[in-house]
Amino acid sequence: MRIRALDHLVLTVSDPEATVAFYERLGMRRDEFGDGRLALRFGAQKINLHQAGSEFEPHAARPVPGSGDLCLLVDGALDVVRAELEAGGIAVEAGPVERTGAEGPLRSLYVRDPDGNLVELSEPA
Secondary structure, three states: OOOOOOEEEEEEOOHHHHHHHHHHOOOOOEEOOOOOOOOOEEEEEEEEEEEEOOOOOOOOOOOOOOOOOEEEOOOOOOHHHHHHHHHHHOOOOOEEEEEEEEEEEEEEEEEEEOOOOOOEEEEEO
């Protein structure tokens, strides 16, 4: 077996609508599917959302809001991204800092979503 790509991941969240609103500000698109389920689409991937206490089966052994740590690649310059975040009222917690991604060096900023998940926004260095 060989893994080809990441299709989707799941975040357990306290307030799915607040989560959608936050990630839409980062350029993701709201997706409703199945029986009223919510997801966030970007590129060829998506993040499915489970509301804490009402998780879709099967789910992680201990789903908890705020336990995620994501790295997302951005289009454009990180300095422009920072200005857009600040203009939109999203606080930058750290960065820019140098990191190592799956395909090489990155320059990253860190923000938090409404549940406190750490979101790393990165450009290739």
